[in-house]
Amino acid sequence: MNHNESLFAEVSYLILLSVEGKINKEQLEQLDTLLQTSSGARAIYFEVMNVHLGLESLDAVLEHDENDILSSFDTAALEALAEYEKVAPTLESPVSEEVEDLPLRKVKRQEIVYKINKSSIISILATAAAILCIIAFARLVPVYKSDEVATLVDSVAAKWAAAEMPINKGVRFFADGRPLILREGLVKLEFDTHAQVVIESPAEFRILTDDQIELRYGRLYATVPQEAIGFSVNTQTAKIIDLGTEFGVQADIYGDTFLHVVRGRTTLIAGTGSNKISMEVIKGSARKVSGATSTVSNIPLNHHLFARTINSANRFVWRGEVVRFNLADVVGGGNGLGTGQIGKGISLTDGSCVSDFNWADRQGNRDYWPVDASPFVDGVIVPDSDDGILQVSSKGHMFRECPDTNGLYFDEIRNGGLIRMTDSKSSFPMLFNQVEYGTVQRPLLFMHSNACITFDLDAIRSVMPGFDVTAFRSRCVLIEKSDRVRTEKSDVFVLVNGETKFKQVGFDQNGVALDIDIPLTASDHFLTLVATDGGDSIAIDWIGFTEPYVLLQEDR
Amino acid sequence: MGKDRVNLSTKRFMSLLVPNQKKIYMFIRYLVPGRTDADDILQETLTEMWNKFDDYQDGTNFVAWGRAIARYKVLSFIQKKKSFGVHFSEKTIHFLQDEACSVQPHNTTIERMETLKECISKLPQKQKKLLCLRYEQDMTFDGIAGQFGLSIPAVYKAISRIHASLAKCIRLALHLKGAI
Numbered sequence: 119m120n121h122n123e124s125l126f127a128e129v130s131y132l133i134l135l136s137v138e139g140k141i142n143k144e145q146l147e148q149l150d151t152l153l154q155t156s157s158g159a160r161a162i163y164f165e166v167m168n169v170h171l172g173l174e175s176l177d178a179v180l181e182h183d184e185n186d187i188l189s190s191f192d193t194a195a196l197e198a199l200a201e202y203e204k205v206a207p208t209l210e211s212p213v214s215e216e217v218e219d220l221p222l223r224k225v226k227r228q229e230i231v232y233k234i235n236k237s238s239i240i241s242i243l244a245t246a247a248a249i250l251c252i253i254a255f256a257r258l259v260p261v262y263k264s265d266e267v268a269t270l271v272d273s274v275a276a277k278w279a280a281a282e283m284p285i286n287k288g289v290r291f292f293a294d295g296r297p298l299i300l301r302e303g304l305v306k307l308e309f310d311t312h313a314q315v316v317i318e319s320p321a322e323f324r325i326l327t328d329d330q331i332e333l334r335y336g337r338l339y340a341t342v343p344q345e346a347i348g349f350s351v352n353t354q355t356a357k358i359i360d361l362g363t364e365f366g367v368q369a370d371i372y373g374d375t376f377l378h379v380v381r382g383r384t385t386l387i388a389g390t391g392s393n394k395i396s397m398e399v400i401k402g403s404a405r406k407v408s409g410a411t412s413t414v415s416n417i418p419l420n421h422h423l424f425a426r427t428i429n430s431a432n433r434f435v436w437r438g439e440v441v442r443f444n445l446a447d448v449v450g451g452g453n454g455l456g457t458g459q460i461g462k463g464i465s466l467t468d469g470s471c472v473s474d475f476n477w478a479d480r481q482g483n484r485d486y487w488p489v490d491a492s493p494f495v496d497g498v499i500v501p502d503s504d505d506g507i508l509q510v511s512s513k514g515h516m517f518r519e520c521p522d523t524n525g526l527y528f529d530e531i532r533n534g535g536l537i538r539m540t541d542s543k544s545s546f547p548m549l550f551n552q553v554e555y556g557t558v559q560r561p562l563l564f565m566h567s568n569a570c571i572t573f574d575l576d577a578i579r580s581v582m583p584g585f586d587v588t589a590f591r592s593r594c595v596l597i598e599k600s601d602r603v604r605t606e607k608s609d610v611f612v613l614v615n616g617e618t619k620f621k622q623v624g625f626d627q628n629g630v631a632l633d634i635d636i637p638l639t640a641s642d643h644f645l646t647l648v649a650t651d652g653g654d655s656i657a658i659d660w661i662g663f664t665e666p667y668v669l670l671q672e673d674r
Numbered sequence: 675m676g677k678d679r680v681n682l683s684t685k686r687f688m689s690l691l692v693p694n695q696k697k698i699y700m701f702i703r704y705l706v707p708g709r710t711d712a713d714d715i716l717q718e719t720l721t722e723m724w725n726k727f728d729d730y731q732d733g734t735n736f737v738a739w740g741r742a743i744a745r746y747k748v749l750s751f752i753q754k755k756k757s758f759g760v761h762f763s764e765k766t767i768h769f770l771q772d773e774a775c776s777v778q779p780h781n782t783t784i785e786r787m788e789t790l791k792e793c794i795s796k797l798p799q800k801q802k803k804l805l806c807l808r809y810e811q812d813m814t815f816d817g818i819a820g821q822f823g824l825s826i827p828a829v830y831k832a833i834s835r836i837h838a839s840l841a842k843c844i845r846l847a848l849h850l851k852g853a854i
Binding site: 126127129130131133134135136137138139140141142143146149150153154160162163164165166167168169170171172173174176310311328329345346 | 700703704707708709710760761762763765766769770773774777786787790791794805808809810815825827828830831833834835837838840841842844845
């Protein structure tokens, strides 16, 4: 939505509230500011008001031609009507319960618009009392107020100060201005207008209306769709009005407010009374409002300060960065975001998840084993083929360059851990250029040939709604053997939907890292890593994929 | 003042007011969008115009004279209702008043009303129904919300979007017709 369209939507909405008498002070202030500062907003204001006024009189125009009214104008008749009104019975005020059910607008049309047009000034004045009665009762009609205005849609490790406050999804929140104190974790609220806020502890906030929230302190990130334009965040010293955007607000207990606009634009109002100032803050910029002086200053935008999205299913908290979905973590039984165990792996014998290993040369059976324990791993197989064709997915994708290996395997596919030898019970760390990998800090997906593992990209997509899988990036290395220079060779392949995207045959270079950067699109369903014996043997074929990440970017 | 003279004055006033009352009312509505408040102000304005009609000079701009009185009544009204805080500030009134005099309301010319109707005819059926319920059947917003299975804020949003699209349609149509 371009600027003009969003302005149209915003002004139109505020006008409707104003015409219907439902506009509140903050919204009126917002409309006031727009009309004072923008000639474009004023032009839109008159255009939309004209639509209102036209619609209000549309049926009258259809039913009554204005020229007929003029031609039938008869002062004598109207004076007679005025005479009648002198003796007419006094208009009794209806009781309030009845007024609530009255079609108020119709009453106003009959009493005000048409009688004024057709009657004399005397009759206008005579009916004024009746109009005032109607207006008075109109003001007694209860104004609609939506009590429940927002829903808790997700939370991560959240704890309220009030122990009785629930944190389960679906809890409804009232626009009652009650202070809500979040002691720990994060919550995501969705207003009925579809504006969403992620609030990060420690924070105190109050829900004021269906489109207003007050942040006393803490961090809040608002994502406001088109239909919720006008959503506002108030702090002790500032008011931020959304004009179709995403923005983060940090407020501290001293009254300082920090506004970071990531997308779209906002109006920032700071100060009070005659010191009040308002300004537009657009995407890519940030402002600080001083709690002490209410002055506004430019500050650098921090793209990653605010939690923008949370997902309790995988305890995912996204702060605007490119998401790195860790395949080593997945192999360790994790969710790709750091919950896996170092050293844990997937058995090439039957596809099960294992923590205890049987280090020994074993013969693969050429079966493709589905991995039921992880939704993100489609299956594993010991690669070996006489005709070069190997099944590498549960959907029948075939790898057509599979080497004819000796069909043996020694270790499982693992999330780092320690190297073990056949001739010794000793173990040692996974070193590359004297740096230890296979740790939490330096993840490494370890594959001792012959091994093949296929990841299900659709499964990753399913747990990361709103994000696109864009690439697979890693570096392929050979783990060092400290007592001698390697001479053994290995072959390495990376496949997408069975097609070779990366290949290194006869890889035996110690200390060399092979960069792998494979773009992925929505049609790519399976990513396969293959490590084979290079035609010699599987001895010391310690292949590592360091920082093996599937990259995800926000779907825009 | 004799009865004949009163009748004469009334007829003259009415002959000026009837064709121009709508313009004065529209001017008030531009400054005070709420219909009820605008109706109140119109009453006060008309009363004042009648009381001061002797000061009105024939041949001068009756609408401009009426608008001047209306503007005074609007500001007076806003001052009185200031504590309620739901009317435009005086500064905004200042910004709007000059442009409000030059704006041509849709409901003061047949052509513009026809354009409005043309634009309504182009709306999707559901949007037409929304307008019908609100403006022809005078249904309340919560009534409409119930009928459509929407929240009340959603109805406000939906109708405001229709207004915006109608405004854009009218602007385009009038431009194509050479009317603006």
